[in-house]
Amino acid sequence: MILQILGGALVLIGLWRVSQLVPGTTAGEPDPGVEAPLMTEPLAKNAAASVTTARAELEDLDIKGRAPKTGYDREQFGDGWADLDDDGCHTRDEILRRDLTDITLEAGSDCVVDSGQLKDPYTGTGIDFTRGQDTSTAVQIDHVVALSDAWQKGAQQWTAATRERFANDPANLLAVDGPTNAAKSDGDAATWLPPHKAFRCEYVATQVHVKAEYALWVTPAEHDAAKRVLDACHALAPTH
Numbered sequence: 001m002i003l004q005i006l007g008g009a010l011v012l013i014g015l016w017r018v019s020q021l022v023p024g025t026t027a028g029e030p031d032p033g034v035e036a037p038l039m040t041e042p043l044a045k046n047a048a049a050s051v052t053t054a055r056a057e058l059e060d061l062d063i064k065g066r067a068p069k070t071g072y073d074r075e076q077f078g079d080g081w082a083d084l085d086d087d088g089c090h091t092r093d094e095i096l097r098r099d100l101t102d103i104t105l106e107a108g109s110d111c112v113v114d115s116g117q118l119k120d121p122y123t124g125t126g127i128d129f130t131r132g133q134d135t136s137t138a139v140q141i142d143h144v145v146a147l148s149d150a151w152q153k154g155a156q157q158w159t160a161a162t163r164e165r166f167a168n169d170p171a172n173l174l175a176v177d178g179p180t181n182a183a184k185s186d187g188d189a190a191t192w193l194p195p196h197k198a199f200r201c202e203y204v205a206t207q208v209h210v211k212a213e214y215a216l217w218v219t220p221a222e223h224d225a226a227k228r229v230l231d232a233c234h235a236l237a238p239t240h
Contacts, residue, residue, distance in 0.1 A: 051233045054205035057212035058230065063223050066152040077147050077155075078164030091168040095141050099175035100129060120177040121203070122184075124196035127177060140178040143167065144203065145210045148186035154216040172210045189229065190221035201233040 081090040089097075089111035097103060100116030118127040118139050129139045147155075147167060155163055166172065184192045189207060193200050204226050211218065218226065 051201065051205055051230055054208045055227075055230050058208045058218075058223065058226055061208070061211055061223070062215075062217035063220055064217055065219060067154075067156060069148065069152055071156065072148055072151045074147065076151065076160070076163055077167035078160075081141075082164060082168045084165060084168050091170070091173070092141050095170060095173050095175050096129070096139070098170070100139075106131070118175055118177075120180070120196075121174060121199045122176045122180045122194040122196055124198065125177070137178045139175055140181045142174050142176045142181045142184065144172050144174060144206045145214075145216065146184070146186035146188075149188050150214070150216055153211075153218070154214070166214060169210075171213075172206070188219070188222045188225075190219065190225040193225075193229070200229050204229040205233070 081092045083090050093111045093113055096113040096116065097111075100113065100118050103116035104114045106112035106114045112131070113129070114131045116129045118129055119125075120127050122142075127139055129135075143150075150166065155166065158166070180195065189204050194203050208226055208230070210216075
């Protein structure tokens with residue numbers, strides 16, 4: 001995802017519509033037969049969400065308290081990383097290929113990333129990634145809207161297929177620093193923001209856009225925190 005200044009407006013590129021409502025479905029529950037395409041490139045043509053759009057989407061989100069976390073388990077969103085586009089590559093490797101540079105692939109594989117360089121959006125630092133039992137966790141794939149957060153704000157009502165699609169949706173995924181991702185846990189905008197302040201605008205705009213696309217709600221504190229960040233976005237320079 002890339003921030004650009006276009007005509008004086010800050011534009012967030014890389015967000016795209018991930019769900020479609022069809023007759024007979026309700027907001028927050030895309031028809032199970034509708035397959036959302038999976039994006040493996042950092043940019044998608046004709047797909048941009050401006051900060052202005054994110055502000056408007058935020059005001060349209062339902063505001064209420066969290067539902068109980070009862071029943072939440074990672075497996076409610078599928079058994080790990082999936083291959084929903086049937087290209088033979090699991091989502092983790094697709095995101096590593098999208099977000100890392102100078103990558104090398106495992107011998108004989110078109111998918112598995114052996115090594116690469118990450119400019120971590122959460123800390124602003126560079127990370128050398130090497131695949132291995134003791135090294136792979138240095139770079140983790142973060143759900144910008146955490147799965148547990150989604151569960152407590154609407155996803156309990158979804159079908160299993162929709163939850164799996166959400167968990168593997170590239171619009172909600174970023175390769176990031178592992179320890180920082182662990183510190184985030186399932187925090188929302190009210191409880192956690194990236195330490196790299198220049199990335200907060202893009203981060204919050206992404207959260208809001210994903211919640212709008214999937215009709216997830218926000219808590220009052222989350223709404224107010226997201227609004228504060230988005231209202232200050234004009235002061236932020238592009239991150240990359």
